[in-house]
Amino acid sequence: MISHDYLTVVVGMGLVTFLPRWAPLFFLSQRKLPLWFIEWLDLIPAAILSALLIPALVTTGEPRELVLKTELWVALPTFLFAVKTKSLGGTVVVGMLLFWLAGKIP
Amino acid sequence: MKKKLPQQSLENPPVLQDGLIAGWPICLGYVPIGLAFGVLAQKAGLNPLEIGLMSILVFAGSSQFIAVSMLSAGASTLAIVMTTFMVNLRHVLMSSSLAVFLENVSRAKVSLMAYGVTDESFAVNHPRWSQGRWDIDRALVVNHSANLAWIISTVLGGVGGQFIPAGALGIDYALIAMFICLLIFQLKSRIYVITAIIAGVAAVVLALVIPGNSYIILAAIIAATIGLVAKRYAQ
Numbered sequence: 213m214i215s216h217d218y219l220t221v222v223v224g225m226g227l228v229t230f231l232p233r234w235a236p237l238f239f240l241s242q243r244k245l246p247l248w249f250i251e252w253l254d255l256i257p258a259a260i261l262s263a264l265l266i267p268a269l270v271t272t273g274e275p276r277e278l279v280l281k282t283e284l285w286v287a288l289p290t291f292l293f294a295v296k297t298k299s300l301g302g303t304v305v306v307g308m309l310l311f312w313l314a315g316k317i318p
Numbered sequence: 319m320k321k322k323l324p325q326q327s328l329e330n331p332p333v334l335q336d337g338l339i340a341g342w343p344i345c346l347g348y349v350p351i352g353l354a355f356g357v358l359a360q361k362a363g364l365n366p367l368e369i370g371l372m373s374i375l376v377f378a379g380s381s382q383f384i385a386v387s388m389l390s391a392g393a394s395t396l397a398i399v400m401t402t403f404m405v406n407l408r409h410v411l412m413s414s415s416l417a418v419f420l421e422n423v424s425r426a427k428v429s430l431m432a433y434g435v436t437d438e439s440f441a442v443n444h445p446r447w448s449q450g451r452w453d454i455d456r457a458l459v460v461n462h463s464a465n466l467a468w469i470i471s472t473v474l475g476g477v478g479g480q481f482i483p484a485g486a487l488g489i490d491y492a493l494i495a496m497f498i499c500l501l502i503f504q505l506k507s508r509i510y511v512i513t514a515i516i517a518g519v520a521a522v523v524l525a526l527v528i529p530g531n532s533y534i535i536l537a538a539i540i541a542a543t544i545g546l547v548a549k550r551y552a553q
Contacts, residue, residue, distance in 0.1 A: 214367060214368055214371065217395065218364075218368055219371075220395050221385070221389070221395050221398055221399070222368075222371055222372045222375045222376060223375060224395060224398070224399035224402075225372070225375065225376045225381065225382075225385060225398065225399055225402040226375035226376050227399075228399055228400075228402050228403035228406065229376050229377070229378045229381065229402060229403075229406045229409075230432065230433060232403075232406055232407050232408075232409045232410045232413070233406075233409045233412075233413050233432040233433065233435040234413070234428075234429060234432035234433075235410070235413070236410055236413035236414040236417055237413045237416060237417050237420060237428050237429075237431060237432045237435070238425065238428055238429065238432070239417075240413075240414055240417035240418075241417040241418075241419075241420035241421055241423065241428060242421070245417075245418060248546065248550075250418060251546055251549065252542050252543070252546045253411075253414055253415040253418065253542075254415075254448070255509070255510065255513045255541070255542040255545040255546060255549075256411050256412070256414075256415045256538060256542050257415060257440070257441065257444050257445070257504050258501065258504040258505060258510045258511075258513050258514045258517070259513050259514065259516075259517035259537070259538040259539075259541040259542045259545070260408070260411065260412065260437070260440075260441075260517070260534065260538045261441055261497055261500055261501040261504060261514070262501055262513075262514040262515070262517040262518040262521065262537075262541070263517045263518065263520070263521035263533070263534045263537040263538050263541070264437055264497055264521075264534055265494065265497040265498065265501055265518070266517075266518035266519075266521055266522055267521050267522050267525040267533065268494055268497075269494070270522055271522060271525050271526065274529070275529060276525050276526055277526065278522070278526065283491070283494060286491065287494065287498060290494075290495050290498050291498050291502070294498055294499040294502045295502055298499075298502070298503070299499070300343050300442075300496065300499045300500070300503075301342070301343055303495050303496070303498060303499035304343045304346065304347070304492050304495045304496050304499070306495070307488075307491050307492070307494065307495025307496075307498065308488035308491050308492055308495060309488060310488070310491075311488035311490065311491035311495075312488030312491075313488075315488065
């Protein structure tokens with residue numbers, strides 16, 4: 213059984229998650245964007261990926277603090293492998309394997 | 319429309335195939351996170367049906383984790399919804415960035431696409447599109463196979479995730495490894511490298527001083543703006 217309160221929560225969450233995903237796609241895709249904005253948007257993926265990745269490698273806890281952790285050490289060879297091979301699947305497998313092996317080191 | 323989809327993929331198998339080849343690392347990465355979410359949600363008192371409903375309606379990993387912890391702490395509906403909004407606001411940037419590729423796409427498909435815009439699907443779809451070797455159907459396969467993997471793994475986690483040993487086969491690292499490789503794909507010239515370095519440094523500094531995850535959107539805006547100014551200045 214699903215309670216009425218829970219349904220309100222998840223429907224509300226669903227709406228506020230969908231709208232930021234939907235509005236720019238829906239409204240921006242139908243018009244010509246200025247060149248500077250297109251160039252700016254072109255830099256966004258590199259910026260977002262880096263902003264997602266780097267804190268995950270060097271911070272921990274809540275409130276967060278700076279640490280040197282296994283995620284970071286494993287990232288270095290994984291990074292080199294990705295640069296050399298440009299293989300997404302290969303990088304995922306190698307990263308997982310190295311992280312697993314690193315966990316075996318006492 | 320519903321009848322047409324499978325027919326199209328039969329006529330043109332590479333659509334489904336291309337989408338799945340591009341999307342499988344996401345699906346793999348979602349499994350441990352989804353299982354972990356399911357286990358936590360079950361401990362917070364949600365049944366598999368409730369877990370599945372949240373994954374279908376919301377489909378956003380980090381805000382689902384936050385919502386479950388807020389639910390078990392007895393937070394109000396409004397507080398949970400507002401927090402979800404803040405956490406997922408970063409998708410505005412990603413959808414804006416994807417919008418340039420969708421000029422001639424029907425509004426129904428655009429809306430279907432929007433539902434599946436996540437950090438991961440964005441990172442997989444965007445570079446392919448900007449190289450001109452991607453289309454809406456392939457992107458939809460990526461988004462919705464990832465979506466399916468998320469829904470199934472969260473429900474499975476709710477049913478029996480406690481039987482899976484923590485850290486099995488380093489699978490917790492799958493998404494980080496994927497982000498590493500996707501970031502490298504983005505570093506097409508010096509200006510992208512500069513932007514990424516600024517974003518990484520800004521994100522770490524902001525993550526240390528502000529709680530929550532607004533640091534992602536802030537760092538991305540700061541870095542892309544500095545990158546654009548630097549690019550224009552250099553020309």
